Amino acid sequence: MEYGFTDILRLLGSLGLFLFGMKVMSDALMSLAGKKMRSILATMTSNRFLGVTTGFLITAIIQSSSATTLMVVSFSNASLLTLTESISVIMGANIGTTITAWLITILGFKVSMSAIALPLVGFGFAFTFAKKEHLKNWGGFIIGFAILFIGLQFLKEAMPNINDNPEILEFLRRYTDLGFWSVLLFLLIGTVLTLVIQSSSATMALTLIMTAQGWIPFEMAAAMVLGENIGTTITANIAALVANYHAKRTARAHLVFNVIGVLWMLILFYPFLRMVNWLVLSLGSESPFTNAAAIPVAISLFHTIFNVLNTFLLLWFIKPIAKLVEKMVAVKLVDQKPVEEPKFLNxxxxxxxxxxxxxxxxxxxxxxxxxxxxxxxxxxxxxxxxxxxxxxxxxxxxxxxxxxxxxxxxxxxxxxxxxxxxxxxxxxxxxxxxxxxxxxxxxxxxxxxxxxxxxxxxxxxxxxxxxxxxxxxxxxxxxxxxxxxxxxxxxxxxxxxxxxxxxxxxxxxxxxxxxxxxxxxxxxxxxxxxxxxxxxxxxxxxxxxxxxxxxxxxxxxxxxxxxxxxxxxxxxxxxxxxxxxxxxxxxxxx
Incomplete structure (x- = not known):
């Protein structure tokens, strides 16, 4: 095998560059649209459909489901959102995060961004000299957007080539031929990767690149996507560790919602994949079961349909989910603190x-x-x-x-x-x-x-x-x-x-x-x-x-x-x- 320590460092560096671009872009978008988004969140009604729409739009605009869920947890902690409102926003955020997958699939695989990425950095950098704050933020967004795809290009190049390293395929084959156990194993891998990287978008990018390189088949990539849905809930749960019981319930509801979705999807896993395959073929593409190049589009489609269906199904069960997490996280009264200590300030x-x-x-x-x-x-x-x-x-x-x-x-x-x-x-x-x-x-x-x-x-x-x-x-x-x-x-x-x-x-x-x-x-x-x-x-x-x-x-x-x-x-x-x-x-x- 010709893949050494230096190559691993290149891979990690490429991943870091991708994450950095994602953060710069997300932070700039948050500065541009965050005030309006927070204002909408803070004045929300208990209408579940409005909550889903709000969660979707915020995540689609700021390109970070983690930022959205952290915002929701913070607002719950301050009692600006009720538990049912928080759950509906998180449901919408799960749909909004699928935009990132399509962004990577279309621009990262279907269109070559390498030729225009560096000019975009220069163009965005010019905006940073502007006196107006919103122009500086637009510059940050353009730079982050370009760096994201530079990092993605480096990731694709840093991934070991199967043809040059056949041992990788041989190694993976041992774990992809175990039937449904393989699905569970790759679901676990997707969960752990997202836990470690702290970004479902980065894990999605890695998954898409591995499928495009022929590392893993369509079924295993879909299992990894399900794992990413569970792993992404860790951000909100970590943030809620030091928050009050309102925030803890919101973070736990995020976990429960995603776990329920993964469970029913596992039951219908193979029929669902065949349905996605039929859709891909109907769109004029080749089958993801037989052609690795078709897998990124199929995975993005799988990710989107799953999250939309999961939200539509569980939208009617927000109150039972709320009651479940209320039992999981007990009420902790604020007056348990000493009298002389603030109860709500941290x-x-x-x-x-x-x-x-x-x-x-x-x-x-x-x-x-x-x-x-x-x-x-x-x-x-x-x-x-x-x-x-x-x-x-x-x-x-x-x-x-x-x-x-x-x-x-x-x-x-x-x-x-x-x-x-x-x-x-x-x-x-x-x-x-x-x-x-x-x-x-x-x-x-x-x-x-x-x-x-x-x-x-x-x-x-x-x-x-x-x-x-x-x-x-x-x-x-x-x-x-x-x-x-x-x-x-x-x-x-x-x-x-x-x-x-x-x-x-x-x-x-x-x-x-x-x-x-x-x-x-x-x-x-x-x-x-x-x-x-x-x-x-x-x-x-x-x-x-x-x-x-x-x-x-x-x-x-x-x-x-x-x-x-x-x-x-x-x-x-x-x-x-x-x-x-x-x-x-x-x-x-x-």
Whole structure:
């Protein structure tokens, strides 16, 4: 055998060049069309046909099923896609990946790209000097496209020639004459190759070249293609290892879908190959069973028909597949993490602007619902259960006279400070490193403001809490009544915000919130007038009056900031940041 170590290195180098070209082309296409594709994904409905179409188009455009599935896993991790939506997109991606096989078959075998590949690199390189970003991306696409076919040409040349190395054919024949066991063996080879190379497109290219060189017959090549369908799922499953259970379920659904498809195809393997052979003959080509040159087209046809049929058949079983993977991957609650650790923020969310914003929003909501809400209620000497109950605010205040003895500062340090810092860090990183639009940048700024407002609420309620504890048990009924009035106002807004974000009739509660917001200044004035009356009547001391004046401002600032936080976290807005104190925008219920 005349195939030595140097030849093996040439083969590996050719494969590396092919993969590099594929990556450059895919990355450029992702930059060109990725923002639009992600936008479509993030706003998808649960329509399964739309999901399949979306998955097909994204994969066909960016030429990478791995990139599509990674995107889907990331979006699932951020809860931008439901499990059923994710499954339908992945189904479409499986069809979209067949475009690559046809690209290689037609341009790599039917058309000689070697003559124009290098000129294409030069042509694409000229675009990289353009000032406009989209022109640079087009240049990257052209360069990647050319390098891909240069790598493919090198691969074909680096593959050992059967005529010069008859030992290879003799070696392979031992494993191609085992009947159905050979099919299973080459299915395993296709799976392992894809696992190692981490690219089904590269494995497909190797398979097509081996068939064109006469290494393996049509049946074994088809078996390898089935193996590639299983092997390609490893990318998403690896990405989901460090993600939440939503992403793990999505990745597992990809594996289940492809394995089910391979299983039914194995049952119908030989009849299906005969059907493909009939189609090839009908198209005027020679039989792939007798002519090695006809195998690449037949394999591409097999790959396409299999994936289309598999998607069409399993499209009606998305919900059973979803239920199966839900049993395979149990729910893992986010509050299993220590309180001071972020629940939704990790480096993976910084892959796309959409996942970063979704995760920042979830973390901010979690901070409000599980830390800020608790701190504010306890600082008012009120239990959370009473806020969430149907008891009237006046009665809630009347029954909550015993001080809860909490340290607001300590609660801030243990439950808020670290998470607040991480939210700001991730938000700033997303703004500085991700290709975000003006609208996305505005949304991140809104989330930053919401978190600053929450910190300010805690500061104000900490100041208020000390005087509540001091004066609630006072013998002076006037001062005690004023602080009960303060508490009742905060209890009321907390309850309305809770109902707004949890009830079905959110619009009604939103209108109540807006009514309170519009009346804040009037209430501040009325509160000061009431305090003046108490002072003039010598009903409170000078110290009491000073505390009441300051705390009247604190209460109204707390209410104002709570409303702003509710608007920023639980409403969709066109624009918000006209100012941090006055927010006059058109809003619609989320």
């Amino acid at each position: 480096e993976k969310i910084l892959r796309y602007p959409e996942t970063a914003i979704a995760s920042l929003l979830k973390e901010s909501k979690y901070l409000y619902e599980h830390a800020v809400f608790e701190i504010v209620t306890h600082a008012l000497n009120i239990h959370r259960a009473d806020i969430l109950s149907d008891i009237k605010p006046k009665m809630v205040v009347a029954k909550s006279k015993e001080p809860l003895e909490i340290d607001v500062r300590q609660l801030y340090l243990t439950k808020v400070k670290t998470i607040y810092g991480e939210i700001i860090r991730y938000a700033s990183t997303a703004q500085s490193t991700l290709p975000i639009s003006k609208e996305q940048n505005d949304r991140i700024l809104e989330l930053k403001v919401a978190n600053r407002k929450m910190v300010q609420i805690i500061k104000d309620v900490g100041d208020l809490s000390r005087n509540i504890s001091k004066y609630l048990a006072s013998d002076n009924r006037h001062i005690s009544k004023e602080y009960d009035r303060f508490r009742k106002k905060v209890v009321r807004i907390l309850r309305i915000i809770h109902l707004f974000r949890t009830s079905d009739d959110s619009e009604k509660h939103y209108q109540k919130i807006m009514g309170i917001k519009e009346d804040i200044e009037n209430k501040k004035v009325r509160g000061n007038l009431r305090i003046d009356k108490l002072i003039r009547g010598n009903l409170i001391t000078v110290d009491m009056a000073s505390s009441l004046v300051n705390d009247n401002d604190h209460v109204n600032d707390i209410i104002d900031n709570l409303i702003t936080v509710a608007e920023l976290l639980y409403l969709k807005k066109d624009l918000l940041l006209e100012s941090e104190n006055e927010t006059k925008t058109t809003v619609t219920t989320a």
